[in-house]
Amino acid sequence: MPELPEVETLRRDLSRTVINQTIKSVEVHQQKMLIGDSQEIINHTINHIYRRGKLLIIHTQNQDSHSAILIHLKMTGQLVFKSQNIAGFALGHPIPPLNTPMPNKSTKITITFQSNDILYFNDIRTFGYLKIIDQDKIAHDTFLKTIGIEPFDQKFTKEYLTMLITKSPNLIIKPFLLDQTKIAGLGNIYTDEALFYSKIHPTRTTGSLTISEISLLYDAIKQVLQKGIDHHGASKTSYVTLDGGQGTFLANVAVYQRQGKPCERCKTPIAKIKLRGRGTHFCPQCQQVTPSST
DNA sequence: CACTTGACCTGTCCGC
DNA sequence: TGCGGACAGGTCAAGT
Numbered sequence: 575m576p577e578l579p580e581v582e583t584l585r586r587d588l589s590r591t592v593i594n595q596t597i598k599s600v601e602v603h604q605q606k607m608l609i610g611d612s613q614e615i616i617n618h619t620i621n622h623i624y625r626r627g628k629l630l631i632i633h634t635q636n637q638d639s640h641s642a643i644l645i646h647l648k649m650t651g652q653l654v655f656k657s658q659n660i661a662g663f664a665l666g667h668p669i670p671p672l673n674t675p676m677p678n679k680s681t682k683i684t685i686t687f688q689s690n691d692i693l694y695f696n697d698i699r700t701f702g703y704l705k706i707i708d709q710d711k712i713a714h715d716t717f718l719k720t721i722g723i724e725p726f727d728q729k730f731t732k733e734y735l736t737m738l739i740t741k742s743p744n745l746i747i748k749p750f751l752l753d754q755t756k757i758a759g760l761g762n763i764y765t766d767e768a769l770f771y772s773k774i775h776p777t778r779t780t781g782s783l784t785i786s787e788i789s790l791l792y793d794a795i796k797q798v799l800q801k802g803i804d805h806h807g808a809s810k811t812s813y814v815t816l817d818g819g820q821g822t823f824l825a826n827v828a829v830y831q832r833q834g835k836p837c838e839r840c841k842t843p844i845a846k847i848k849l850r851g852r853g854t855h856f857c858p859q860c861q862q863v864t865p866s867s868t
Numbered sequence: 869c870a871c872t873t874g875a876c877c878t879g880t881c882c883g884c
Numbered sequence: 885t886g887c888g889g890a891c892a893g894g895t896c897a898a899g900t
Binding site: 870871872873874875876878879880881882883884 | 887889890898900
Binding site for chain 1: 891892893894895896
């Protein structure tokens with residue numbers, strides 16, 4: 575469930591808490607969650623953290639080597655930070671952390687810093703991973719290699735989106751938007767929201783979209799992602815912010831998991847269908863299967 | 869080659 | 885109350 579806004583929220587929080595921290599030890603509680611050699615980052619200092627789509631990339635180094643930690647949370651992954659310096663640790667999220675014990679049974683990897691601060695990687699369903707590789711090999715990572723454009727990249731323009739759509743005119747728009755090799759970072763929640771605001775039915779084909787619909791879709795993608803970041807992400811079941819708190823985006827969704835509830839624009843009950851195995855929410859009135867004339 | 873489907877997992881919820 | 889099954893969804897290998 576963590577999509578671009580959730581991972582971006584974690585990136586920002588991590589940048590305030592673990593930059594310049596030196597890794598003392600790495601404890602792996604479930605082997606398959608770790609790819610690579612944890613010894614490689616012992617005594618490494620974290621000096622840079624960035625994000626590609628839903629993937630978090632942490633640069634570490636010491637005198638001899640430069641490594642990278644790639645973290646994918648998939649559906650139920652969590653990163654939780656426990657500081658020794660309680661007074662200095664206030665991330666300021668709107669919903670404060672529950673006092674969930676750390677570590678717990680979903681804790682898969684524990685990273686302890688020289689400060690004795692601890693970063694926990696939890697994942698109930700164990701779909702996520704933490705991967706340690708040489709920094710020179712980042713460009714060869716099989717996932718990163720195929721990932722598409724960043725929605726907030728300057729190169730992502732209306733023309734770029736039009737080009738992507740024109741190139742694959744026979745795809746259903748929702749799976750198209752979920753395809754990480756085309757646009758990076760959209761998942762089920764933000765895709766449904768973006769289609770609602772652009773008044774496009776999720777089963778429309780890419781080739782059927784008009785220029786003005788593509789324009790609306792472009793604006794909607796950026797707006798819902800920004801709104802998600804502003805709300806510190808969407809906490810449904812498992813996603814939490816770095817301090818264990820919750821994002822508030824779900825209180826502000828228009829369609830996601832609002833089936834049966836009135837559309838905020840026209841009061842028609844929101845519908846839910848299954849599209850390619852994904853729960854898909856939309857307003858049957860506002861989002862027509864043919865282009866709207868407006 | 870481009871696209872689609874099922875598998876990977878486990879906690880939660882619903883109906884019987 | 886207990887149990888089985890559906891469901892949740894990001895990615896990738898396998899299939900079309």
